[in-house]
Amino acid sequence: MCRSGGGAAVSIDSDVLIDWYEETARDLPWRRAGVSAWQILMSEIMLQQTPVVRVEPVWREWVARWPVPSAMAAASPGEVLRAWGKLGYPRRALRLHECARVLAEEHGDAVPDDVEVLLGLPGIGAYTARAVACFAYGQRVPVVDTNVRRVVARAVHGRAEAGNPAARDLMETEELLPVRIDRAAVFSAALMELGGVVCTARTPDCELCPLPSCAWVAAGRPASDVVRRTQKYDGTDRQARGRLLDVLRGASGPVERVALDLAWTRDPGQRARALDSLLTDGLVEQTSDGLFALAGEAGA
Template identity: 70%
Template sequence: MTVDADALVSWFDENARDLPWRRPAVTAWQILMSEIMLQQTPVARVAPIWLDWVARWPVPSAMAASSQAEVLRAWGKLGYPRRALRLHECSKVLATQHGDVAPADVDTLLGLPGIGAYTARAVATFAYGQSVPVVDTNVRRVVARAVHGLAEPGNPSTTRDLADVRALLPPNRGATFSAALMELGAVICTAKKPTCAECPLPHCAWVEAGKPAHAGPPKKVQKFAGTDRQVRGKLMSVLRDTSGPVEKARLDLVWTTDAGQRERALDSLLADGLVEQTAEGLFALAGEG
């Protein structure tokens, strides 16, 4: 079983969402920013912040000239703020070593700070139109169902997943096919409620097998309330909303339920380089201490 590339691309041409980073004037650097922001974060939350970032930092050198604290503050509540620090570090390398543009070559992209297999191929594909396999959660789900007849993909394997998608790429319009495959998983072949009646693919191994249930272990649902991640977010909010270093007592107020957990969260922020402690014992965002 394979994926009907013509049917999928035709559907995408008519139904693709009008996402700001898909518009013609968007640069490779701006696409790179969008891809980092979109990791584990919904489109609706990313779009307005991405637009602000494009206006503020249209080229890598603009971001490189800003402090870590400025970038972290602009990141707001997107979550996983280490992504913001990676982007800032990446901007410096692009500004000084790559002519202030994101390169087109996958291997070169992989050598940049914080750029992994997915992001490198996404930039090469969506910014430069290269026909290279791009694999995210949505793509893995579509391939598992349409090609392998499985309700859910197995554990990720970069080698296997890239090989699966590479085998599906058409000789022409490979970049559009990759975007369409991802879009299909995002809006129709979704994890919880796939709308198979609206699927443009004429054949799907999973549907033709009667939609067998997932045979593997159930997925673990990631909770947020009460986790160290929530506490980290509350601590970061205090520092983002303050123009300079703050006393420890200010941070202690954000989480009184479990002092040990609060201290652990603060220690992890310090270890990750997101927060700094001054010689006077105050706390601030990275680059502001």
């Protein structure tokens, strides 16, 4: 149970939510039986800040190409970055490659089931560690992402927005979990699904919500006081970085600086800044004779 201010205890009907999930959940490949913890880990890394529709085809390719951590570890960082393609935030790919190496060398080519051990792996944060423990191993651990925080804020506390992440998020979500371990893991998936497809940030479809009660609806769906700003992409450093990486992903070896210069002509200063950040992040390397290549390919 959770409390909204000083009022009566409010909770989420786990049985209703689980029944809804089992009847209506999207058929996503990483949710199917037989998917390994490593493959679930790959999906969780890919899904961070990236829509399912973009992740699914890339994930399928990666599962076929690198079914176990040692297979990815044997590839160069550049190969992994090239395969990452347009998923965005490519540092995730580099960290996943580092994680694969550690799993292959120190964990017998298997993904650990302990949250604390998972947190010690490269690129694995609090959400990902708990997501793997829950969805790969069926553990009763709170899995808190943006969607979960939004559902709890609305259904339990009557707020339109969850506000900034806080330590209490884990505790409040854990209090909602069913006692039975097997039910808890499904409930966590259902809570995320509800936030992802029904209780969305901008256009929640309350008519489709399976929950018999919601504090936010009961309060008249009070408006959010959060001012939303559309994130611009065109002309940003992120776009410039992406254009430079596109050149290197499409090359069979190191390229001259002029090839990168031609990839982003809007602002030479921004281009230089983008290239410097790629070098600093370890996504790009410079050869001894001044050429540029993806990580691990400077000697090609």
